[in-house]
Amino acid sequence: MKKLRIDLQALIFLLPFLIVYVLFTIWPMIKGAQMSFYKWTLIRKMKYVGWDNFQRMFHDDQFWAAVWHSTIFVFLTTPTMIVLAIALALIANRKSKLQKLYRSAFFLPSILSVSVASYLGLFMFQPYTGFINGILHGLGILAEGKEIFWLTEPSLAWIAVAALTLWWTVGFNFILYLSAMQEIPDEIYEAASLDGAAKGQMFWRITLPMMNSITRMILMLQIIASYKVFMQIYIITGGGPLDSTRPIIQYIYQSGFKKNDLGYAATMSYMLFAILLVLSIIQYIVNNRKEAA
Amino acid sequence: MKWVYRIISVIAACVFLVPLVWMLVVSIKQEGMKVSGLFDWFTPPYSLAVYGQIISGTKLMQWVWNSFFVAGVVTVLTVLVAAMAAYALSKIPFRFKAIMFFFILAGLLVPGEATIIPLYQVAKDMHLLNSYQGLIVTALASPMAVIVLKGFFDGIPNDLIESVQMDGGGVWKIFAVIMLPLTRPALASMAILTFIGSWNNFLWPFLSLTNDKLFTLPMGIPTLMSQYSEDYVKPMVVNTLSSIPIIILFVIFERQIIKGISLSGIKG
DSSP states (O other): OHHHHHHHHHHHHHHHHHHHHIIIIIHHHHHHHHHTTEEEOSSOEEEEOTTHHHHHHHTOHHHHHHHHHHHHHHHHHHHHHHHHHHHHHHHHHSOOTTHHHHHHHHHGGGGSOHHHHHHHHHHHTOTTTOHHHHHHHHTTSSOTTOOOOTTTSHHHHHHHHHHHHHHHHHHHHHHHHHHHHHHSOHHHHHHHHHTTOOHHHHIIIIIHHHTHHHHHHHHHHHHHHHHTOOHHHHHHTTTOSTTTTOOHHHHHHIIIIISOOHHHHHHHHHHHHHHHHHHHHHHHHHHHHHHHO | OHHHHHHHHHHHHHHHHHHHHHHHHHHTBOTTOOOOSGGGGGOSOBOOHHHHHHHHHSSHHHHHHHHHHHHHHHHHHHHHHHHHHHHHHHHOOOTTHHHHHHHHHGGGGOOGGGGHHHHHHHHHHTTOTTSHHHHHHTTOOOHHHHHHHHHHHHTSOHHHHHHHHHTTOOHHHIIIIIIHHHTHHHHHHHHHHHHHHHHTOOHHHHHHOOOTTSOOHHHHHHHHHTTOOSOSHHHHHHHHHHHHHHHHHHHHHHHHHHHHHHHHHHHO
């Protein structure tokens, strides 16, 4: 009887979470599996099509292009994000009168709404009237009468989107690094400097290795978050020029809601899930091996 | 050498702040002014007329409110619901605990974006599209918050719990008097991350809302921007108005926010 009472108590505490979790996470997972075997429109379920959606996906060049675009974004933003976050943390960790200002300045963009940040990027990167080209003209880097077409040239569009993303989101990782740096005991540095270590050496031999676990965590979270990129690209380039920056989520959205094919969209969602799952597992294995060694 | 560091530091701070300053200054410029050089962006004449037009002529302020309302409710409920589940997992010795733990842990692997298409169908079946409820309840399940909070609850000594039990206190009392107060920094950390996540949630409102009275900012701003083509003043007024409330919040709670984020790194 007592056991039952305890189970019941636990259930009451778990119930609110379980309800929303099952209804809006688990059940959609199951529903998605079902939908991927159907021709399914925004209005209703149409008919069972077996593995058709999956076959179509494997032969859909546009889908694989979108996967590739998201991958480009991951490679473009992840390493730069980590390097930039460490550099900013080094700046904000130095004793100076402006220390607090640096910390606030680097973090401030992170609180902007995603659309505010994206439109800011969109307007700043415009040719002729944009702020970035204006600065380049002002500094004499860009010759008078010349313009850089950031948003209509695929490789430049990637740079613009990546730069905006770094500016807007590096704040979180910066804070994580900053607090990790502040946790490293001063004695270690003091001992190192008694041994005659130079500043640069201390960074590579002490600071960086001591922050290893935080770097691994950021790497993991950043890769997964970057694969899910959508909004900045949607606003800044609309996936263009000519779909050359369209990420997975945008293609899923367009297939489902513009082309009225939820079944196919659900199939591709599963593929995205599979990609992220494989990445998580690889990450997990790599981490565990390092810790065992 | 010291000066090199200093100059680099100041340049970096400028790179982060100048776009915001630009946004602010352009928003108070008079409409229709010609900008031919870099400094024209920052020179008078200034005017606040467009602010009045945007505030009275659009639903923007309604959307600012909606964003705060939805993010606020989602934050409170998410943290409460997660803390309750975490308490059961941490301190109540029920049967099937390990299974329950793994069932919730598995949720960490499911990205919201991967279930959004079926979620649309599920919400449609439950008549949750186009409603505050639909925005809120679909966002409440955070396995991450449960797992993190469980970690913090595990660190609370059982002696404390037993002492409350001796005084005849039940599970609710333990939860309210011991668990929640002792883990306040962790709860605040989860709350801040949840709030920012909800504040920036774009995909779900984008798919589930068609009634513009219910829009949140990420969803509403693009519908306004597409109507403005003459110059940047109106767009920047929209951007500024959307950002002022959250910037004020940030200034007030900066220490807690920074602490909250640092804390999430230590446990993660």
